[in-house]
Amino acid sequence: AQTVTQSQPEMSVQEAETVTLSCTYDTSESDYYLFWYKQPPSRQMILVIRQEAYKQQNATENRFSVNFQKAAKSFSLKISDSQLGDAAMYFCAYRSYNNAGNMLTFGGGTRLMVKP
Amino acid sequence: KAGVTQTPRYLIKTRGQQVTLSCSPISGHRSVSWYQQTPGQGLQFLFEYFSETQRNKGNFPGRFSGRQFSNSRSEMNVSTLELGDSALYLCASSLTWGIGETQYFGPGTRLLVL
Secondary structure (H helix, E strand, O other): OOEEEOOOOEEEEEOOOOEEEOOEEEOOOOOEEEEEEEEOOOOOOEEEEEEEOOOOOOOEEOOEEEEEEOOOOEEEEEEOOOOHHHOEEEEEEEEEOOOOOOOOEEOOOEEEEEEO | OOOOEEEOOEEEEOOOOOEEEEEEOOOOOOEEEEEEEEOOOEEEEEEEEEOOEEEEEOOOOOOEEEEEOOOOOEEEEEOOOOHHHOEEEEEEEEOOOOOOOOOEEOOOEEEEEO
16 A cells, blocks of 8 residues: 655745645656645635656646656655745545546645745 | 536545445546645545546556546446545536546545544
């Protein structure tokens, strides 16, 4: 079974600064998908970014980018120019490619605080 | 396009009762998944449905069940509620099933069991 670990329960960043959230995972599969979801106080999970394991290029979405290290099984999220609205819980998630279904395995989450 | 909707948003029940939660996926989405979120266990997969068939089930007791209707709307049911069932129940929809689809989440139903 796959496991996802987020070793930083809480992080804080100054507004306009850059912060990196860590995620490691354990799998025996060679093909899979990785996601970062954001959960603000409203509790609605919002997709931030997605990475296919077969793609070597790191995914980017505006101020959000990932550092995907397949050999190290690491998938960190970098948030540039942090904004107050970025304050939320961030969850890293794994999804098998070969295994049937859309099931996501989540890490424990990192609470990001943004200081004005 | 409207997002995933879940009803009710909040619910209070007592131990031993049963509860039904509803999820309407994004228009055109045919796959629905359910997750339970608690402070202690985090986010855990419950089950997923596609074409009215349960495709995967997580490690939850038989008290947790679900179904999907022909219009892709889904319901989950928890019978004989226990205090530990207090949680945020999240529904997610995706276009189809099994091909790297991204899941889009609803706002959740917060269940409190007294």
